[in-house]
Amino acid sequence: MLTQRNSLKQRKIPAQRNSPAQQNSLVQQNFIDKTIGYFSPVTAAKRMRARAAMELFNSYNGASKKRRSLKQWFTKGNDADTDILDDLPTLRDRSRDLCRNNPLAGGALKTKLTHVVGTGFRLQARIDRTVLNLTDEEADKIEAAIQREWRLFFDSKECDIARTLTGTALTRMAYHQAKENGDVFILLPRKKIKGVVYDLKLQIIEADRVCNKDNAQDTSLLAGGIKKDKFGAPVEYHILKTHPGSLSKAAVQEKWQVRKAFGEKTGLRNVIHLYNPTRPGQSRGVPDLSNVIELFKQLGRYSEAEIMAAVVSGMFTVFIETETGAGGFDYSNLGDETGSSGDDKDYKLGNGLMVELAAGEKIHDSNPGRPNASFDAFVLAILRQIGVGLEIPFEILIKHFTRSYSAARASLLEFWKYVLTERLWLTENFVKPVYEIWMWEAVAKGRISAPGFFADPVIRAAWLGAQFVGPSKGQIDELKEVNAARARLEARLTTLEQETAAMNGGDWEKNHIQQVKERKKQLADGLIEKQTPDKGK
Numbered sequence: 001m002l003t004q005r006n007s008l009k010q011r012k013i014p015a016q017r018n019s020p021a022q023q024n025s026l027v028q029q030n031f032i033d034k035t036i037g038y039f040s041p042v043t044a045a046k047r048m049r050a051r052a053a054m055e056l057f058n059s060y061n062g063a064s065k066k067r068r069s070l071k072q073w074f075t076k077g078n079d080a081d082t083d084i085l086d087d088l089p090t091l092r093d094r095s096r097d098l099c100r101n102n103p104l105a106g107g108a109l110k111t112k113l114t115h116v117v118g119t120g121f122r123l124q125a126r127i128d129r130t131v132l133n134l135t136d137e138e139a140d141k142i143e144a145a146i147q148r149e150w151r152l153f154f155d156s157k158e159c160d161i162a163r164t165l166t167g168t169a170l171t172r173m174a175y176h177q178a179k180e181n182g183d184v185f186i187l188l189p190r191k192k193i194k195g196v197v198y199d200l201k202l203q204i205i206e207a208d209r210v211c212n213k214d215n216a217q218d219t220s221l222l223a224g225g226i227k228k229d230k231f232g233a234p235v236e237y238h239i240l241k242t243h244p245g246s247l248s249k250a251a252v253q254e255k256w257q258v259r260k261a262f263g264e265k266t267g268l269r270n271v272i273h274l275y276n277p278t279r280p281g282q283s284r285g286v287p288d289l290s291n292v293i294e295l296f297k298q299l300g301r302y303s304e305a306e307i308m309a310a311v312v313s314g315m316f317t318v319f320i321e322t323e324t325g326a327g328g329f330d331y332s333n334l335g336d337e338t339g340s341s342g343d344d345k346d347y348k349l350g351n352g353l354m355v356e357l358a359a360g361e362k363i364h365d366s367n368p369g370r371p372n373a374s375f376d377a378f379v380l381a382i383l384r385q386i387g388v389g390l391e392i393p394f395e396i397l398i399k400h401f402t403r404s405y406s407a408a409r410a411s412l413l414e415f416w417k418y419v420l421t422e423r424l425w426l427t428e429n430f431v432k433p434v435y436e437i438w439m440w441e442a443v444a445k446g447r448i449s450a451p452g453f454f455a456d457p458v459i460r461a462a463w464l465g466a467q468f469v470g471p472s473k474g475q476i477d478e479l480k481e482v483n484a485a486r487a488r489l490e491a492r493l494t495t496l497e498q499e500t501a502a503m504n505g506g507d508w509e510k511n512h513i514q515q516v517k518e519r520k521k522q523l524a525d526g527l528i529e530k531q532t533p534d535k536g537k
Contacts, residue, residue: 080282081223088284092181095287098296099180105289105296108390108397109179116422117175118471120168121431123150128462149447153198153438161201170202174274174430181207183275183285188437200441205239213238213256224284234261237271268437274430292389299382310371391418409476416473427468436464472505
């Protein structure tokens with residue numbers, strides 16, 4: 001401790017680093033400094049030296065409290081929930097309003113939805129053949145059976161508790177809700193329905209419905225409707241039976257259902273909380289538009305004002321002044337053009353309208369100078385900032401490619417990195433948990449034979465191996481992309497399965513079976529000749 005104090009003393013001796021004149025130049029005297037200096041120059045000097053030392057050892061300019069550009073910047077070091085939960089309802093409401101009424105904001109989220117989820121994810125069962133001691137033929141047969149049973153469950157509307165949406169449609173809804181509202185909850189109830197094989201159902205719960213039971217105050221273990229244990233793992237979720245903004249809310253008393261996070265017997269999840277935490281201890285997610293809400297709103301107002309100004313500018317109106325103020329112009333026929341009547345006292349502009357004025361009255365032309373020549377450049381500059389905030393390249397955000405092939409391809413590749421990251425997040429936090437829970441039921445019901453599934457976690461993990469393939473990124477120049485794929489195959493850098501999935505999201509095995517079938521048919525019908533091997537080689 002003594003050594004530490006001595007080192008601190010040495011660091012705080014201004015004379016070793018700066019002369020008194022240099023020290024005083026680091027800080028400026030305020031009124032209090034000058035007053036103290038008048039009565040006690042020694043005290044004032046000590047005060048100035050202390051302030052100069054504080055400035056000397058302020059390592060980051062961004063942390064300075066003396067610079068004019070930063071002195072009014074006040075922040076607090078709150079935890080994640082303190083920063084988020086109070087503002088979250090307002091952020092959600094504004095995000096939804098932008099998605100409904102702002103074409104740019106709504107289009108940005110739809111762009112993400114289309115690229116990340118698109119037509120949905122296709123299961124590729126990849127069981128661990130080594131652990132399970134299976135031959136390739138046995139493993140292929142079992143994987144085909146797993147994929148067939150998964151389609152029976154996930155491609156049917158019976159997987160939806162409301163029997164309305166397929167699994168792919170539910171995936172699209174879950175992703176859109178997570179981006180628009182910050183998070184979404186998926187309940188996993190079981191319900192027997194006559195004629196339906198699987199009892200597992202999916203029920204999507206909007207973020208607003210999850211809140212503390214009886215509107216209790218947030219605590220360290222209960223925040224945002226989620227109760228946690230001392231390690232931060234969810235224990236239970238408090239869910240309102242009706243949406244807090246429902247029309248029927250006034251007629252019914254607020255009631256909550258408490259849903260356990262995990263089953264007591266199986267340990268499987270009862271609730272999937274789909275969100276993207278960015279800070280430790282963060283209980284709820286924030287909307288994707290949070291950091292660009294103001295930009296979108298102001299840009300929307302600016303666009304509306306410019307459109308209105310352009311409409312007004314397009315209305316050519318002539319004002320006629322007479323000496324007596326009495327004219328012979330008939331106003332009775334203006335109703336169709338302006339919506340006015342002859343005795344209407346309101347001033348209106350119209351297409352090709354002439355208005356008489358009283359003697360001595362004059363008016364300037366209504367010419368706002370629209371369209372505004374700088375409108376497009378300004379809007380595009382703001383959209384570039386928004387694109388950075390949303391991780392959407394500018395060309396993709398506005399759906400307009402005006403530069404070269406290389407520039408367009410670079411934008412697509414940059415956005416593709418984001419899409420792959422989002423797909424990994426979505427499949428790991430939603431699709432795969434649903435798949436694993438479904439697999440438990442499929443094995444328990446004997447629909448899939450998986451020896452040792454319930455006995456050993458290692459064996460269970462081997463049976464649960466799977467990949468979910470989404471739509472391809474598409475190509476700008478298909479011929480170049482195909483040639484590049486051919487070169488990668490010839491160099492043994494990839495496989496036919498990988499290239500097929502990357503090019504069009506297809507299934508190589510299905511393609512191969514179909515190609516064999518087509519070739520046999522063409523040979524049988526004489527459309528092609530059977531090739532014989534060259535014996536001279």
